[in-house]
Amino acid sequence: MSNVTSQHWKQQQRTHLRELRLQIPAAQRVLWSDAITAALTQGFPILENQRIGFYWPHQGEYDPVPAMTDLRARGATLALPEVIGKGEPLRFIEWWPGAPMKKDIYGISFPDNTREITVDSIIIPLLGFDEQGYRLGYGSGYFDRTLATMNPRPLAIGVVFEMLRLPTIHPQQHDIPMDYIVTEQSILCRTDAGLMPLTVSDCAARNSFVRD
Numbered sequence: 540m541s542n543v544t545s546q547h548w549k550q551q552q553r554t555h556l557r558e559l560r561l562q563i564p565a566a567q568r569v570l571w572s573d574a575i576t577a578a579l580t581q582g583f584p585i586l587e588n589q590r591i592g593f594y595w596p597h598q599g600e601y602d603p604v605p606a607m608t609d610l611r612a613r614g615a616t617l618a619l620p621e622v623i624g625k626g627e628p629l630r631f632i633e634w635w636p637g638a639p640m641k642k643d644i645y646g647i648s649f650p651d652n653t654r655e656i657t658v659d660s661i662i663i664p665l666l667g668f669d670e671q672g673y674r675l676g677y678g679s680g681y682f683d684r685t686l687a688t689m690n691p692r693p694l695a696i697g698v699v700f701e702m703l704r705l706p707t708i709h710p711q712q713h714d715i716p717m718d719y720i721v722t723e724q725s726i727l728c729r730t731d732a733g734l735m736p737l738t739v740s741d742c743a744a745r746n747s748f749v750r751d
């Protein structure tokens with residue numbers, strides 16, 4: 540697929556997936572969201588010891604605030620993305636329950652003037668995802684640009700509802716695949732052969748930490 544065709548196709552998919560996501564009935568969304576929160580908080584014990592970049596929910600995305608509250612109570616430091624400008628990477632700044640907030644150019648809340656955090660992991664909302672662990676986002680390239688500038692690269696954990704899965708998103712050179720994708724059905728680990736489902740306990744064994 541040429542670049543122009545793939546951009547056009549991506550734009551159509553974005554519109555379609557956004558509509559699908561907004562049509563999820565409220566009760567279904569609660570059940571699916573609880574399942575994602577449980578998989579995130581139980582499948583990745585390492586997060587309790589980390590500085591984690593999360594996001595403030597927008598347009599029917601999985602709401603990560605319960606996971607944020609839980610992980611913070613267990614010792615994690617949390618941050619949210621700040622949009623510095625179009626074409627720029629995101630900056631992560633500290634968030635805690637009750638932190639002062641303001642709105643960015645998309646109407647998404649972010650902390651008002653708290654300290655910048657270098658994150659160890661990023662929990663990334665996916666508008667769509669594919670069998671190789673690639674992400675379809677809103678089309679501004681913020682997360683790809685952010686991951687590309689971070690060294691060492693943080694662990695990238697995508698969160699998404701299973702119904703937003705596509706065979707391929709026709710990845711381009713700048714697209715960076717997720718290390719893990721958590722859905723309401725399973726934890727998927729990216730391998731060269733595609734996404735591999737892991738049980739919560741297998742995932743926890745791989746993403747554990749040693750207390751000193």
Ligand SMILES: Nc1nc2c(c(=O)[nH]1)N(C=O)[C@@H](CNc1ccc(C(=O)N[C@@H](CCC(=O)O)C(=O)O)cc1)CN2
Nearest residue numbers: 594595596597600620622645647664676677679681682
């Ligand atoms: N919750 C959340 N926060 C996030 C992101 C995200 O995907 N989800 N981002 C991930 O990048 C960054 C913000 N990027 C965004 C990019 C586009 C749109 C959006 O709604 N775009 C509209 C057009 C709006 C406009 O141009 O004024 C659209 O696509 O229709 C929202 C956020 C940082 N914060």
Ligand SMILES: Nc1ncnc2c1ncn2[C@@H]1O[C@H](COP(=O)(O)OP(=O)(O)OP(=O)(O)O)[C@@H](O)[C@H]1O
Nearest residue numbers: 674675676677678679680681682683684687713714
């Ligand atoms: N590392 C990068 N450096 C410079 N430009 C980039 C980089 N990554 C992505 N871009 C640019 O960002 C634009 C959008 O990328 P893409 O279509 O992959 O968006 P997306 O990943 O679906 O959306 P988003 O990350 O905003 O949610 C593209 O025009 C691309 O060239």
